[in-house]
Amino acid sequence: MIMEMEVMGSSQQDMNLIDILWNQDIDLGARREVFDYNHRQKEHELQRQRELDEEKRLHLVREQEKALLAQLQLDEETGEYIPRPPSSAPLQSAVTPLEVTQNVNFTDDTDDAMSFDECLQLLAETFPVEETENTSVCLDTTAVSAPMMSPEQPALPPATLSQSPLIPQPPQRMSPDLEQAWMELLSLPELQQCLTMQMEDTLETTTYPLPNSPEVQNPNYTFYPMASLTEGETNNVNVCPAEFMNTFDGSVPSMAPPDNLSPMEAKAPQLNTDFSAESFCDIFYPNAIVEESSGQHGLEGNESNTMSDIPNKPPFTPVDLYSLSPGDAFDRGKQNLTAELPDSDSGISSNTSPNASSPGKSVYGDGSFLYSDSDMEEMDHNPGSAESDYSEMFSLDFQPDGLQPAVSVLTGQPQHQQEKNPKQHKTDPAEESGHDNAPFTKDKQKKRSEVRLSRDEQRAKALKIPFTVAMIINLPVDDFNELMSKHQLNEAQLALVRDIRRRGKNKVAAQNCRKRKMENIVGLESDLDSLKEEKERLLSEKSRNITNMKEMKQQLNTLYLEVFSMLRDEKGNTYSPSEYSLQQSTDGSIFLVPRIKKTFIKREDKHLSSL
DNA sequence: CCCGCGTGTCATTAG
DNA sequence: CTCTAATGACACGCG
DSSP states (O other), X not given: OHHHHHHHHHHHHHHHHHHHHHHHHTTTTOOGGGTOHHHHHHHHHHHHHHHXXXXXXXXXXXXXXXXXXXXXXXXXXXXXXXXXXXXXXXXXXXXXXXXXXHHHHOTTOOTTSOOHHHHHHHHHHHSOTTHHHHHHHHHHHHHHHGGGSOTTSOSSOHHHHHHOTTOOOOGGGOOSOHHHHHHHHXXXXXXXXXXXXXXXXXXXXXXXXXXXXXXXHOTTSTTTHHHHHHHHOTTOOOOHHHHHHHHTTTHHHHHSOGGGSOGGGGSXXXXXXXXXXXXXXXXXXXXXXXXXXXXXXXXXXXXXXXXGGGGGSOTTSHHHHGGGSSSOHHHHHHHHHHHHHXXXXXXXXXXXXXXXXXXXXXXXXXXXOTTOHHHHHHHHTOOSTTGGGHHHHHTTOOOTTSHHHHHHHHHTOHHHHXXXXXXXXXXXXXXXXXXXXXXXSHHHHHHHHHHHHHHHHHHHHHTTOSSOHHHHHHSOHHHHHHHHHHSOOOHHHHHHHHHHHHHHHHHHHHHHHHHHHHHHHHHHHHHHHHHHHHHHHHHHHHHHHHHHHHHHHHHHHHHHHHHHHHOBOTTSOBOXXXXXXXXXXXXXXXXXXXXXXXXXXXXXXXXXXXX
């Protein structure tokens, strides 16, 4: 009982520690679930459930494919599959289950409409190599997004399919002209979408978590649920939009040209799978093409003051998307300004992704810190109007998830995107809400980081550093170097920028280090608890064994004496246990051995006593 | 005033 | 050799 209470107490203690750790880890972007075993287990179960569902779907698809293939026979001349004559009775029976399952899946399907799975079958025939994988990718997206859809929303819009007059018959009654059916099928936007995703999958194997952008938070955008995905479920990286994010620079529209898109695309994309690359780009980067063609590169060639650059941009820049949010563009900016000001240090930390940086040669490898902190001190004592210009600074703030820079490096148009995306992460409510939820050290942290931030910000401002601290710290090495090379900074500016970057990185590292340390402590405490339990268990076992041993010795002694009492010599007298002993030889036989030594000693004792 | 805690920073080391 | 992350040590501010 006491032990149990101990265990409970220690687990409660652990939970408290976990609370503390969690509150700290908000800075680092870690979430409570990381520490919550139950939650992780739930996640695991959910994941397994999803996998099972996925497996079922795949199985179904394969079954249907088999059924379809059974219906068709290979034309050995053309290599095409052609439908078998309907007279084949066994095949008919083989087909029947297919209809049943289809009816189960898509009750809206009419007989002359083609189900999505049938389309997938055709896809499988046309792209046999990657069939299973890519089919799973398509299904994956629906599976992943399914929990976020409204429940009455079907897995795909069958009505759209059945309304099309061009849709061929289902396989059972399919016309022999499969090729024509294909041409019609390929005009379906869903399939284009799917194919596009497949191609992208082959091109782009790396997926990034969706950046926490204000656009996503905007309820005007119909794929708002993705925001929750990014907030809580970044594990599900295999989501189409995240991949579109990587290819929004035009590769996708080229694969899915707008004229092939049905009017359905223009409607609100209610499913993730319904996103066309086009609509996605339109919503997020409506002027991407314009930007590209204009060749305007944001900061490039405007090193002295880039803040004023943004308002001069064309009216439909992604930055201006900011103002598309319902009437709160400026308010939101102000709000985030005030929220960011005290907390931006931690905000920077929270979004830092160590994986974003890649080892690279520094352009400024001379390590010149000629104008290091000591030289900046005089600027530190100028708490004046730094805040008044934060809005300008923040307008250039940076999205630190490493996604955009990576894209920009690949596409060779780094500047204008890096300079515009910054705003997005400042409005990310996750980091601020994280701090708001932190029950302790909030005020303290605010004040301190206010001081801290105004220092670096003031220094940066004093030296007219044309980018924000967040950018300086969070840019991957390559992009950072590229950014530096794009601006002819003087020695002092360079030194300050490198100092800021070093400090910021080290701050995050220190936070990580402390977090690990706390985790180690928690782990050691739990180890200690379990070891204590083990010790208790072993001690009780030991005492139990001692008791048993005593008991057995007692029994053995009793038995021994009993055996002796039953032994008789030739005269019928009993042997004395003090004069004889029973000994067992190696072959198992038992001998009655006189205790010679003892008797001898006894005799000697007698002899001695007589002397 | 002292103390403990959280945090940022610097110097050093390891990889 | 260089770069970055990790970490010990210290300083600072706050309650």
